[in-house]
Amino acid sequence: MTEEEPGSDPGPGRIRSIAVHRxxxxxxLEAALRSDREVVLxxxxxxxxRMRARLHALDAGGDGTDERDARSADDAPAPLHIDPRDLVxxxxxxxxxxxxxxxxxxTDLEARRERHAEAVEDWRERVRRSIGSSVxxxxxxxxxxxxxxxxG
Incomplete structure (x- = not known):
């Protein structure tokens, strides 16, 4: 973290890098692709x-807004949402x-389930290796x- 200077910009303009866990x-990304939910970092x-972006479902408040977003004061910056597709x-x-x-x-049903689980894990590994260097x-x-x- 950096020290807050008096009168400095409290907004996202201060961010130089985003840390994300693979x-x-x-x-x-899997949740965004497999459901109608809008899932972001x-x-x-x-x-x-330097900021850490964490997994978040935008519809967590149940009405399409997030409780923390709704509480943001007009002069306070809103949370920053990053689409996981933009990171890969x-x-x-x-x-x-x-x-x-x-x-x-x-193959029988059990063998297909195992192969599908392996395919999903292979996909997840490819995603973890494909995170870009900027966003x-x-x-x-x-x-x-x-x-x-x-x-990670």
């Missing part, structure tokens, strides 16, 4: 030079159960690139 990115104020270079297609079954039509963030009316530090 597992959080894989979980968020989120950094919350107070912002500093060349998002691989998610393995569907029907595709696994089609690839192995002569565009929106804040204070502009968009700019910040470094991404992948943890």
């Amino acid at each position: 597992e959080d990115v894989a979980n968020a 989120r950094a919350t104020p107070p912002f500093s030079g 270079a060349d998002v691989p297609p998610y393995p569907e159960p029907d595709d696994t079954a089609a690839e192995h039509p002569d 565009e963030i929106d804040g204070d009316g502009d968009s700019r690139a910040v470094d991404v530090v992948a943890l």
Whole structure:
């Protein structure tokens, strides 16, 4: 974290890099691709030079808003939301159960389940290895690139 200077910008313009856990990115991306939920990686104020973005479902409040977002004062910066697709270079297609079954039509159900679980784990590993080195963030009316530090 950086020291807060009097009169300095408390908004996302202070962010130089975002730290994300590889597992959080894989979980968020899988949830976003497999459901209608909007799942993001989120950094919350107070912002500093280096921020950690954590897994967050935007519909966690039940009405499409988040309780912490709704409590933000007008002069306080809003949390920063990063789409997990923006963190992964060349998002691989998610393995569907029907595709696994089609690839192995002569195997029994249990063997197909095991193969599908292996395909999903392979997909998750590819995602964890494909996290990019920078991401565009929106804040204070502009968009700019910040470094991404992948943890784990």
